[in-house]
Amino acid sequence: AQSVTQPDIHITVSEGASLELRCNYSYGATPYLFWYVQSPGQGLQLLLKYFSGDTLVQGIKGFEAEFKRSQSSFNLRKPSVHWSDAAEYFCAVGLSNFGNEKLTFGTGTRLTIIP
Amino acid sequence: GAVVSQHPSRVICKSGTSVKIECRSLDFQATTMFWYRQFPKQSLMLMATSNEGSKATYEQGVEKDKFLINHASLTLSTLTVTSAHPEDSSFYICSALPRPGELFFGEGSRLTVL
Numbered sequence: 001a002q003s004v005t006q007p008d009i010h011i012t013v014s015e016g017a018s019l020e021l022r023c024n025y026s027y028g029a030t031p032y033l034f035w036y037v038q039s040p041g042q043g044l045q046l047l048l049k050y051f052s053g054d055t056l057v058q059g060i061k062g063f064e065a066e067f068k069r070s071q072s073s074f075n076l077r078k079p080s081v082h083w084s085d086a087a088e089y090f091c092a093v094g095l096s097n098f099g100n101e102k103l104t105f106g107t108g109t110r111l112t113i114i115p
Numbered sequence: 116g117a118v119v120s121q122h123p124s125r126v127i128c129k130s131g132t133s134v135k136i137e138c139r140s141l142d143f144q145a146t147t148m149f150w151y152r153q154f155p156k157q158s159l160m161l162m163a164t165s166n167e168g169s170k171a172t173y174e175q176g177v178e179k180d181k182f183l184i185n186h187a188s189l190t191l192s193t194l195t196v197t198s199a200h201p202e203d204s205s206f207y208i209c210s211a212l213p214r215p216g217e218l219f220f221g222e223g224s225r226l227t228v229l
């Protein structure tokens with residue numbers, strides 16, 4: 001069975017600083033990887049996804065993530081965070097079954113932005 | 116972009132009553148929808164897969180009789196929490212696929228059982 005680990009429960013960064021959120025996965029086949037963001041009391045918004053091809057994927061809101069098979073990682077990055085980026089971030093891995101995605105989520109990383 | 120909407124966003128009920136939560140795909144048809152549950156400060160756990168016109172598929176450990184799922188149309192799935200108890204209090208989120216590989220989530224419904 002697949003699993004996702006987000007080692008950092010809570011990260012605090014200054015506005016304007018760079019950000020990297022870690023995600024490691026365990027899956028026997030080629031994974032389908034996702035990053036979602038959740039604001040308090042809200043649903044999840046897809047930031048970006050990786051299925052195949054270029055291992056560096058660009059997402060919305062200036063986020064990017066790099067798939068590294070050798071490290072089983074899919075870390076999320078942003079060069080300069082904004083106060084509005086404060087939220088909960090979830091990494092997820094999906095089964096290789098297009099049209100019937102069942103996602104396994106990591107435990108999430110809460111991002112706090114300080115002025 | 117694709118929109119998935121849930122209703123109600125918040126509901127408070129007395130212990131022993133049943134509560135229905137709706138999940139609608141507003142601008143696309145969804146033969147499959149997913150229901151997740153999220154405990155405070157925790158991750159999302161898949162509860163069940165809702166299939167239009169057929170029975171839902173429940174994940175291991177999820178009580179089918181407690182969490183009734185109905186997917187009667189291509190744009191609507193409902194989750195009914197029957198005989199709710201305080202331990203059923205949680206944030207319930209649905210999701211749907213407007214196209215393969217892209218899961219969109221509703222805003223979530225917070226259930227509080229007194």
